[in-house]
Amino acid sequence: MRALSLGRWLRGAVRARSDGPGRARPVPGSPQKVTVDVLDHLEHLALVDFRDSEGVERLQKAIQFADQLHEVNTDGVEPMDSVLEDRCLYLREDDVTEGNCTKELLKNAREKVEEYFVAPPGNIPLPKLEEQETYLQSS
Amino acid sequence: MVAAVRGCGGVWRRVWQCGAGGSASLGQCAAASSARGAVAPAGKSGLAPWVPVVGLEIHAQISSNSKLFSGSQVQFAAPPNSVVSFFDASLPGTLPAGYQITQQRVPIAVNGTLSYSLCTDHKMSQMVTKTVRIKQIQLEQDSGKSLHDDSRSQTLVDLNRAGVGLMEVVMEPDMCCGKEAAAAVRELQLILQTLGSSHAVMAEGQLRVDANVSVHHPGEPYGVRTEVKNINSLRFLAKAVDYEIQRQIEELENGGTILNETRAFDSKLGCTVPMRDKEGKQDYRFMPEPNLPPLILYDTKSLPANINHQQVVNIDRIHERLPDLPSVKRAKLVEQYGILPEHSFTLLNEDGLTEFFESVVKRTQMKPKKVIGWILNDLLSYLNQHSLTVKESPVNSSMLADLLNLLEKKEISSTAAKQVLGELWKGEGKTPLEIVKEKKLELIQDQEALEQICQAVIDGQKNEVMAIKAGNHKVLNKLIGLVQRKTQGRSNPVLVKQLLEKKLLD
Numbered sequence: 001m002r003a004l005s006l007g008r009w010l011r012g013a014v015r016a017r018s019d020g021p022g023r024a025r026p027v028p029g030s031p032q033k034v035t036v037d038v039l040d041h042l043e044h045l046a047l048v049d050f051r052d053s054e055g056v057e058r059l060q061k062a063i064q065f066a067d068q069l070h071e072v073n074t075d076g077v078e079p080m081d082s083v084l085e086d087r088c089l090y091l092r093e094d095d096v097t098e099g100n101c102t103k104e105l106l107k108n109a110r111e112k113v114e115e116y117f118v119a120p121p122g123n124i125p126l127p128k129l130e131e132q133e134t135y136l137q138s139s
Numbered sequence: 140m141v142a143a144v145r146g147c148g149g150v151w152r153r154v155w156q157c158g159a160g161g162s163a164s165l166g167q168c169a170a171a172s173s174a175r176g177a178v179a180p181a182g183k184s185g186l187a188p189w190v191p192v193v194g195l196e197i198h199a200q201i202s203s204n205s206k207l208f209s210g211s212q213v214q215f216a217a218p219p220n221s222v223v224s225f226f227d228a229s230l231p232g233t234l235p236a237g238y239q240i241t242q243q244r245v246p247i248a249v250n251g252t253l254s255y256s257l258c259t260d261h262k263m264s265q266m267v268t269k270t271v272r273i274k275q276i277q278l279e280q281d282s283g284k285s286l287h288d289d290s291r292s293q294t295l296v297d298l299n300r301a302g303v304g305l306m307e308v309v310m311e312p313d314m315c316c317g318k319e320a321a322a323a324v325r326e327l328q329l330i331l332q333t334l335g336s337s338h339a340v341m342a343e344g345q346l347r348v349d350a351n352v353s354v355h356h357p358g359e360p361y362g363v364r365t366e367v368k369n370i371n372s373l374r375f376l377a378k379a380v381d382y383e384i385q386r387q388i389e390e391l392e393n394g395g396t397i398l399n400e401t402r403a404f405d406s407k408l409g410c411t412v413p414m415r416d417k418e419g420k421q422d423y424r425f426m427p428e429p430n431l432p433p434l435i436l437y438d439t440k441s442l443p444a445n446i447n448h449q450q451v452v453n454i455d456r457i458h459e460r461l462p463d464l465p466s467v468k469r470a471k472l473v474e475q476y477g478i479l480p481e482h483s484f485t486l487l488n489e490d491g492l493t494e495f496f497e498s499v500v501k502r503t504q505m506k507p508k509k510v511i512g513w514i515l516n517d518l519l520s521y522l523n524q525h526s527l528t529v530k531e532s533p534v535n536s537s538m539l540a541d542l543l544n545l546l547e548k549k550e551i552s553s554t555a556a557k558q559v560l561g562e563l564w565k566g567e568g569k570t571p572l573e574i575v576k577e578k579k580l581e582l583i584q585d586q587e588a589l590e591q592i593c594q595a596v597i598d599g600q601k602n603e604v605m606a607i608k609a610g611n612h613k614v615l616n617k618l619i620g621l622v623q624r625k626t627q628g629r630s631n632p633v634l635v636k637q638l639l640e641k642k643l644l645d
Contacts, residue, residue, distance in 0.1 A: 081427035089434040091450050094203050097210030098224035105220055105228050115219045116295035119285065 034060055186392060189354045191384040192361055193320050194312030197327065199337040200281065200345040201304035207280055208240065209302050215343050219297040227302045239280045241307075243425050246277035247436075253310070254466065255326035256484060257318055266481055271323050272311040281305050300344075306337065312351065312361075316384065317377030324348055325373055329465040329487060341372050348376055352383040354391065362387070362397060367411050369403040379404035383411050468493070476500065476507035485515055491529035492519070495536050502540035505547045513543060517557065521564055533566035542571040552631060555580040582631050586638075589622075589630060593638045596621045607643050615639060 034056060042059075102115055111118035203213055211224040225231065251273035259265045283301035285294050308327065314320050328346060331337040339346040353364035367383055370376045382404075387397050402411040437443070439455040463471065469483035472493065478486075486493045496514050500507045518539065522532060542563065546556045555575070562574045575581055583589050596618055597604055606614045615636065622635045 082429045082432065084430070084432035087432040088450070089432045091452070092205075092210070093449070094205055095210065096205050096212040098205075098226075099211035099222040101224070102218070102220045105223055105225070105230070108230075113288075113293070113295055115221075116286070116297055117220070119294040119296050 034063070187356050189384075189388050190357050191315050191387075192312045192353045192355065192364070193314040193316065193380055193384075194351040194364075195308075195310040195314070195320060195324065196349045196351070197308040197310065197324065198281075198347040199306045199308065199327075199331055199339055201306060201336060202338050202345075203304055206302040207278070207304035211302070213303050214299070215345075217299050220299060223298045223301065227298055238426075239282055240428055240431070241279035242277035246275040247434075248276040249274065251276070253323060253327060253330075255319075255323045257322040258481065258484075266484065269314075269319060269322075271313045271319075274309040274311050276309075277307045279305050279307055312353075317380035320348075320350060320380050321373045321377040324376060325488070326465065328373075333462055333464055333468075335462075350376065350380050350383070352380060352387065353397070354384060354387045362391075363399050365397060365399065365411075366401045367404055368401060368414065369405075371406065375404060375406050378406075378409055379411060382409060386411065476511070478508060478511045482511050482515060485519070489519065489522075489529060495529050495532075498536035499540045499543065502537060503543045503547065505543045510543060513539065517560055521560075534560070534563045538563055538571060545571055545575060549582060549631060550584075551575055551580050551582055552628065554628060555582075579627070579629070581629060583626055583629050586634075589626075589634065590638055592625050592630070593618075593622055593635065593642060596625065597639070597642060604643060615643075 039056065106112045106115065106117070109117050200213070201207075205211060206213060206224075206227065209224045209226045211227055212222045214222050220228075252270050253273055254268055254270050256266045256268050259267055281300050281303040283296055283298040285296050287294055310323065314323060324346075328339040328341075331339040331346075337345055341348070348370050350367045350370065351364045352367060353362040355362040365383060365387070367379050370379050383402070390397060398413075401414045403414045404411050434452075436452050436454055438453060442451065442453055465487055469480065469487060472478060472483040472486060473480055486496055492514065495518075496507075496511065499514065500510055503510065518532070518534065521527075521534075522529065539560075542556055542559055545551050545559075546553060551559070558578070558580060559571050559574045562569070562578070563571065569577070600618060600621065603614045603617055607618075618639055619632055619635050622630055622639075623632065
């Protein structure tokens with residue numbers, strides 16, 4: 001389902017907070033090309049640098065792989081969110097039954113500072129689209 | 140009578156600059172009839188009026204014992220990562236955890252309204268009721284907290300707050316200024332606190348408010364809106380909203396445009412600034428949560444038979460057991476004690492004041508209508524002057540009741556009572572009666588002695604007596620004053636007046 005979401009996302013069914021640049025809407029069914037706008041948007045979201053052609057090619061291959069899902073004909077089939085949809089949410093008693101395991105939680109953390117997890121550095125300031133030197137511009 | 144009005148119908152004109160020594164309350168929301176725009180700087184007069192539009196997104200932390208989907212404790216200011224379960228930390232990593240679960244498609248409640256009141260002037264003599272539509276209330280998970288360590292380019296993460304249940308209350312843009320926004324949030328805060336569903340203390344992050352602000356000319360479409368965050372108190376909410384309205388008006392009148400951006404309120408400077416530290420464009424990438432069956436709410440009619448009651452949410456049953464909401468409490472106070480609606484607002488607005496008032500009323504013969512004056516004018520002003528809460532008051536309800544009883548029994552004058560209150564405030568442990576005796580503030584009860592003093596004054600003021608007998612009764616006040624002085628304030632002015640009148644005018 002998450003892979004399906006990815007496909008749906010690329011077709012523009014995303015709820016973006018602020019207005020982004022116009023995204024290309026590829027024809028469903030045909031192998032989707034990753035446009036510069038889509039790439040820029042992805043880079044901003046994931047803080048991942050697709051600077052080299054290898055990265056972009058890997059991305060395109062991943063999308064192609066996921067697109068195989070479209071080979072299943074789902075016409076007239078209601079989307080299912082959960083196999084539990086006929087059940088009712090179980091309500092737990094409002095009791096404190098967990099927690100107090102700081103040491104164990106931090107055991108697997110690569111880096112920690114005084115019982116805080118250390119997150120990898122975020123917010124890589126990316127140059128604006130015009131300034132970018134992606135190999136895509138030449139294609 | 141008050142009418143429910145949506146929006147304040149007020150219009151704004153360009154007012155003085157913020158920060159140039161001008162007050163932060165940039166123009167009040169006037170009634171539609173009087174567009175009170177105050178001073179417009181020279182050179183830009185006669186411009187078309189602006190209509191500010193304010194909507195609010197409020198996150199209230201649910202005051203449950205445990206988190207929404209885990210059994211870890213909901214606890215403010217716990218040591219980092221101490222109230223975190225494996226689930227909260229997305230361990231062991233097989234589930235798609237680490238996403239915030241929210242109710243995007245079917246929120247728990249839609250189409251509500253909130254009624255709130257505000258006073259149209261500073262004297263609190265005129266209250267107006269307004270309503271704001273509540274688009275929806277949705278349940279969601281709170282996120283953890285991150286601390287940015289710029290010196291080491293690190294971000295430290297504390298997951299204590301991650302997974303705590305939140306109610307997001309989305310208010311439609313029916314408000315038009317900071318005062319309305321603050322009043323609406325205050326009423327919501329009181330309701331939540333009365334229900335016990337949230338402590339709603341803004342300073343502890345249990346109630347977070349984001350404001351959406353835009354301006355437009357009447358009759359034109361809504362303008363571009365900005366979102367204002369980092370508002371930590373009701374006072375700052377009003378300031379932030381008013382500043383942002385003013386900023387947008389000035390920007391547009393100078394030919395600029397408003398960006399659809401998120402701005403942070405800087406409480407030190409009293410301004411909003413762009414939030415440069417945002418993670419670029421926001422894309423929430425909602426996806427369905429496959430591991431949660433639907434939450435079904437029942438009412439008495441739809442309640443299935445033979446079901447474990449602990450597993451069922453019956454809204455009718457919850458409705459029956461609701462406590463009196465603030466509006467009901469206020470109406471009851473007005474009805475029971477004969478006080479004014481404005482008074483009931485102040486009583487509820489100050490934590491513990493209603494209980495204090497009712498406690499005094501129980502212990503004194505003085506009428507509640509008179510007691511309220513002492514509570515709101517004397518006690519409350521002392522508390523405000525010294526920034527104390529009702530709980531911290533050095534004067535408790537039984538002390539005040541004793542004092543008011545002395546006054547009611549005419550053992551002291553009201554001037555003396557105020558003096559005694561001042562002494563009680565010092566918190567030296569003396570009772571009102573002790574202070575009265577110590578400072579010799581008792582009213583002279585001996586009528587004969589009082590008559591003698593009156594006579595002495597009359598004898599000594601021949602000119603004034605003549606004037607009074609000639610018809611100028613106002614001069615009587617001078618004689619009353621002289622008697623007061625002779626008795627060192629221990630005479631009942633009403634009685635003195637009667638005695639003097641009897642002697643001079645009979």
